Amino acid sequence: QVQLVESGGGFVQAGGSLRLSCAASVRTFTQYGMGWFRQAPGKEREFVAAIADFGGITNYAASVKGRFTISRDNAKNTVYLHMNVLEPEDTAIYYCAAEFRGRGSLRPQSYGYWGQGTQVTVSS
Numbered sequence: 001q002v003q004l005v006e007s008g009g010g011f012v013q014a015g016g017s018l019r020l021s022c023a024a025s026v027r028t029f030t031q032y033g034m035g036w037f038r039q040a041p042g043k044e045r046e047f048v049a050a051i052a053d054f055g056g057i058t059n060y061a062a063s064v065k066g067r068f069t070i071s072r073d074n075a076k077n078t079v080y081l082h083m084n085v086l087e088p089e090d091t092a093i094y095y096c097a098a099e100f101r102g103r104g105s106l107r108p109q110s111y112g113y114w115g116q117g118t119q120v121t122v123s124s
Contacts, residue, residue, distance in 0.1 A: 002026045002113040004096045009118030012086055016122070020081040022096030022115060030054065033102015034072060034079040035111055038092035038120075048094070049081060050104040057104045063089070086122045093117040 008020040026032065035050035049070040050059045058070055069082040079096065097111035105111070 002032065002098050004098060004113055004115035006094065006096045006115045006118040009094060009120045011121045011123065014087055014122055014124050016086050017082070017084045018086065018120060020083065020094055020096075020118060020120075022079045022081075024077045024079070024098060026077065026098075029077040030074050032098040032100055032113075033104055034070075035097045035099065035102070035105065035108075036070060036079075036081045037095045037097060037108055038090075039095070039117075040092040043092075045095070045108055047106045047108070050102070050106065051079065052104045053102055059104045059106055061106075083120070086120075088122045088124045091120060091122050093119050 003025040005023050033053045036048040037045050038048050039045040047061050051070045051072055067085045072079045095117045096115040098113040099111045
């Protein structure tokens with residue numbers, strides 16, 4: 001069983017930055033690929049970024065590429081999403097997800113474990 005807890009969301013003005021964290025309570029964190037997804041009001045959950053279990057592969061949605069960076073600290077069982085040049089369109093609840101032996105999948109169906117989410121609000 002994997003438990004995921006996100007933190008770091010908040011309210012920020014357009015052009016600002018935030019760093020989201022996701023702490024995983026699992027003994028074998030390095031066996032899990034990690035992903036970030038988001039869901040805005042009235043919209044479906046969408047892929048944001050993902051990183052492979054060994055950290056060598058990262059994938060990004062086109063809308064965030066160049067602005068967001070996903071990273072992981074295996075010593076801390078934590079994955080991060082560094083978000084820069086935030087736009088009002090980035091406003092959403094951001095979810096962390098874990099996939100056993102994951103290679104950075106873009107598909108939410110690949111992930112078996114999800115956090116509760118953290119709200120990010122970007123004002124114009």
